[in-house]
Amino acid sequence: MAEDRMALIETVRKAVGDGEVDFLREGLRVLAEAVMEAEITELTGVPHGERDPERRLTRRNGYRDRRWDTRVGSVELAIPRVRDGSYFPSLLEPRRRAERALLAVVQEAYVAGVSTRRVEDLVETLGITSMSKSQVSRICAALDAEVEAFRGRSLSGEAYPYLWLDATYLKVREAGRVVSMAALVATGVAMSGERRILGLELASGNDEGSAWPAFIRGLVERGLSGVRLVISDDHPGLVKAVHQQLLGAAWQRCRVHFTRNAQDLVPRSARGMVATIIRSIFEQPDEASAREQLRRTVDGLGARFPKVAELLARAEADLLAHLTFPETHRRQIRSTNPLERLNKEIKRRTAVVGIFPTRASVIRLVGMILAEQDDEWQDGRRYFRPETMALIDATSEQEEVPALLMAS
Numbered sequence: 001m002a003e004d005r006m007a008l009i010e011t012v013r014k015a016v017g018d019g020e021v022d023f024l025r026e027g028l029r030v031l032a033e034a035v036m037e038a039e040i041t042e043l044t045g046v047p048h049g050e051r052d053p054e055r056r057l058t059r060r061n062g063y064r065d066r067r068w069d070t071r072v073g074s075v076e077l078a079i080p081r082v083r084d085g086s087y088f089p090s091l092l093e094p095r096r097r098a099e100r101a102l103l104a105v106v107q108e109a110y111v112a113g114v115s116t117r118r119v120e121d122l123v124e125t126l127g128i129t130s131m132s133k134s135q136v137s138r139i140c141a142a143l144d145a146e147v148e149a150f151r152g153r154s155l156s157g158e159a160y161p162y163l164w165l166d167a168t169y170l171k172v173r174e175a176g177r178v179v180s181m182a183a184l185v186a187t188g189v190a191m192s193g194e195r196r197i198l199g200l201e202l203a204s205g206n207d208e209g210s211a212w213p214a215f216i217r218g219l220v221e222r223g224l225s226g227v228r229l230v231i232s233d234d235h236p237g238l239v240k241a242v243h244q245q246l247l248g249a250a251w252q253r254c255r256v257h258f259t260r261n262a263q264d265l266v267p268r269s270a271r272g273m274v275a276t277i278i279r280s281i282f283e284q285p286d287e288a289s290a291r292e293q294l295r296r297t298v299d300g301l302g303a304r305f306p307k308v309a310e311l312l313a314r315a316e317a318d319l320l321a322h323l324t325f326p327e328t329h330r331r332q333i334r335s336t337n338p339l340e341r342l343n344k345e346i347k348r349r350t351a352v353v354g355i356f357p358t359r360a361s362v363i364r365l366v367g368m369i370l371a372e373q374d375d376e377w378q379d380g381r382r383y384f385r386p387e388t389m390a391l392i393d394a395t396s397e398q399e400e401v402p403a404l405l406m407a408s
Contacts, residue, residue: 040080058082147367159226160188168343172356193382197374213241233257253318254336265307287323326391
């Protein structure tokens with residue numbers, strides 16, 4: 001180590017003496033190679049230049065060159081190689097998946113010549129001085145394989161009683177134009193109480209209606225089962241696909257989206273009042289009270305705002321579907337707010353790019369963001385306690401008899 005420190009000091013002195021302005025980059029190279037030397041010595045069991053007579057561990061096998069892009073510029077490193085096994089420096093461990101995906105998108109845009117000033121500034125910040133098309137293709141291919149494995153993984157072996165569906169919109173450059181595309185996202189809660197990300201698909205704005213049936217069908221083909229409640233907005237293509245492909249599942253119309261729809265039917269001055277009245281329906285302690293409050297609301301609004309009253313009356317069953325499920329779950333399952341928060345995170349992380357160069361780049365970055373989030377959810381606490389998940393079937397059985405009596 002003393003030799004490494006002396007080498008670094010000598011390098012800095014030489015750089016200052018020669019009037020060089022990039023001595024930080026050279027110092028970083030020396031430090032990096034010192035770290036690699038310490039790691040390879042631990043791996044082989046002997047320092048550089050010495051031999052292990054018993055050859056109990058692997059042996060050195062020369063070096064390979066690699067460029068390391070840093071914030072102080074590109075550094076050329078000589079990475080040690082070993083004869084048996086492999087060695088990769090700890091300081092060069094791949095970035096978190098979403099960061100690598102973002103870097104790949106930026107590089108792809110940069111090489112394609114469609115980068116904006118924002119992307120160019122980011123390229124400079126990341127320390128990328130040059131990037132060939134072959135390098136970008138190689139990086140993207142590796143990331144795409146990870147994303148496809150995540151998106152196509154089997155969902156069988158676990159039931160998902162709760163399923164949230166929603167879309168967030170991003171800008172993509174296609175055929176020389178900038179168009180809006182919808183990233184369709186599905187999340188669910190398993191019987192274990194764990195929250196998981198189940199699917200991702202991309203659809204152009206005018207194809208979103210037909211994309212939802214294909215998206216849901218893909219989830220079912222991958223093994224999605226046991227869905228008891230789907231929570232979403234009232235997109236016609238989405239709702240129709242839920243009723244056709246998820247037989248036996250109830251549909252909960254998101255209360256937040258519904259409130260916005262109702263507010264659009266009244267003057268601006270009355271929007272706050274309408275939102276408060278609708279909120280009072282969901283604040284009731286049980287299903288009977290909520291239905292009674294909804295009908296009182298319909299009667300009260302009928303004279304002044306007949307369109308809102310009609311909307312409420314038609315949506316009663318869908319707005320109150322969550323009330324037939326365990327009480328401790330109702331606040332989370334009556335809206336798409338849990339998925340909205342995820343969409344906000346996607347927006348925040350993709351804002352750096354602005355306009356994506358290709359559809360594939362959207363799937364790559366958003367897929368990596370979702371894969372990271374899925375990992376974090378598994379490492380964190382459960383969304384619902386397992387013992388409360390077991391109450392779903394018990395609650396449904398209790399509601400089944402009154403439902404049949406009402407039908408008769």
